[in-house]
Amino acid sequence: MSKQGYVYIITNYTNTTLYIGVTSDLSRRIYEHRNKLIEGFSKRYNLYKLVYFEYSESIVAVLEREKYLKGKTRKFKEELINSLNPTWADLYEKLE
Numbered sequence: 001m002s003k004q005g006y007v008y009i010i011t012n013y014t015n016t017t018l019y020i021g022v023t024s025d026l027s028r029r030i031y032e033h034r035n036k037l038i039e040g041f042s043k044r045y046n047l048y049k050l051v052y053f054e055y056s057e058s059i060v061a062v063l064e065r066e067k068y069l070k071g072k073t074r075k076f077k078e079e080l081i082n083s084l085n086p087t088w089a090d091l092y093e094k095l096e
């Protein structure tokens with residue numbers, strides 16, 4: 001049985017820095033980012049706002065998508081976010 005997962009993009013208050021990550025529990029992971037429970041890049045740059053995510057039944061597909069997105073330009077990532085979240089609203093509150 002394949003494990004499900006999410007690829008997500010978070011940013012800071014001014015949308016100047018993007019971080020792409022993968023998780024099997026999106027609500028928990030974003031909570032950790034928001035409360036600075038994770039050492040590293042997201043904590044250092046105050047990244048907490050969930051602006052984009054994708055779900056897949058296959059963790060392998062999620063990891064491949066993460067690698068693909070990380071290789072893309074900032075412009076590509078901005079266009080991807082704009083296609084589903086044009087106001088760059090924080091999607092965390094809408095998670096179930």
